[in-house]
Amino acid sequence: MSRIAPLEPPYDPAIQGQFDRIMRGAPPLVLFRVVAGQPRAWEKFRAGSLLDRGPLSLREREIVIDRTCALTACEYEWGVHVATFAGLAQLTDAQVRATVHGAADAPCWSEGEKSLIAAVDALHVSATLNDAEFTALSAHYDDAQIFEIILLCGFYRTVSYLANALDLPLEEKAARFPTSAK
Template identity: 55%
Template sequence: MSRIAPLTKPYPEAFAAAMTALMRGAEPLVLFTTLARHERAWSKFSAGSLLDRNSPLSLRQREIVIDRTTAKCGCEYEWGVHVAGFAARAGLDDAQIAATVRSDARDMVWSADEQALVGTVDALLDRKKLTDAEWARLRDHFDEAQSLEIIQLVAFYHGVALICGALDLPLETNAARFPPATEEGQLP
C-alpha cells in the first residue's frame, strides 16, 4: 500500500472528468489517485505533463526517453506503466524494451538518433548536465524545440520516479515488469 492512501470512488467531479479523458475507460493509476488527494499536488503534477499531441517528438522518441529515464532511476512502477501502455504503439520491440533497462546508448538496437536520446538521458541523470560534445550530438539529430522537450521529459520523469519511490507506490497489476538481469546488465 502507498504511504498516502489513494482516493477512492466516488472521485471529485473535476478529477473524474480528467480521468475519463486521460484513461479512456481504464481505472486511474495509483499515482494519479494518490496525488489527487491534494488538489495542489495534482494540479501542479498534471500541468507539467508532456504527453499531449503537440509534442515536437514522435511517440517512439518520447517513449524511449521516458522508458530510459524511469529505468535508470529504478522506477519500475512508471517504466512498467509506459511499456504496457505505449511500447507497442511506439514500435519498440522486446530487445529495445529490455535495452532501456539493461543496456546503454551504444547498444546496436538503437538507430543513431535513438543512441543520442539514450546518451542524453544517461548524461543528464549521471551528471545533471551535457558536455558541449553531448549537446552537439543531440543537436545533430534534434532541433532546438525537440532538444528542450527531451530535457524536460528527463526532468519530469526523474521527478515522477522520485514521487513513486518516496510514496512506495505498489506496481500496477497490468503494467510491465523490469526484465531479469543478465550477466552484463547493470541497471536499475
C-alpha cells in the first residue's frame, strides 16, 4: 500500500474525466490516484504537459523515460512504461534490458540512440551536458527534441521521486526489472 492513500472510486466527475483522457478508458494507475488526491500537486503534475507525444518518436521518448526510471531505481514507472509501450516502440528484449543494465554505448543501440542514452546518463549524474555530449546529441536531434529530452528527464525524475518515496505498489500488469544484463 502507498504511504499516502490513493483516491478510491467513485471519483469526482472532473477527476474521472481527467483519468479517462490520460488512461484512455483503462483504470487509473495508483500513481495518478495518489497524486490526484492532492489537488495542487495533481494540477502541477498535469500542467507539466509531458504526458503527450511531443517532438520525439515514441521509441525515442520511451528510451528516455525507461533509462531515467532505471537510473532512479523506479521499477514502478519503468515497469508501467515497458509493459505499455516497449512493444509499440519496437524495443527488443535486449534493449529493454539495456535500459536497466547496459552502458550508453551498448551495441544494441543505433548511434543516435547511444547519444540519447549518454545524454540521459549525464543529466542524471551531473544535471548538465558537457560540450561533447551536447554536440553528440545535436548531431541526431534538433533544438525542440533536445528540449523535450531534457524536460522528459526532469519530469520522469520527479515521477520517480513520487513513486519511490511514496512506496507505490507495483502495478499488477507492469514489467519488472530484469535481474541481470545477460
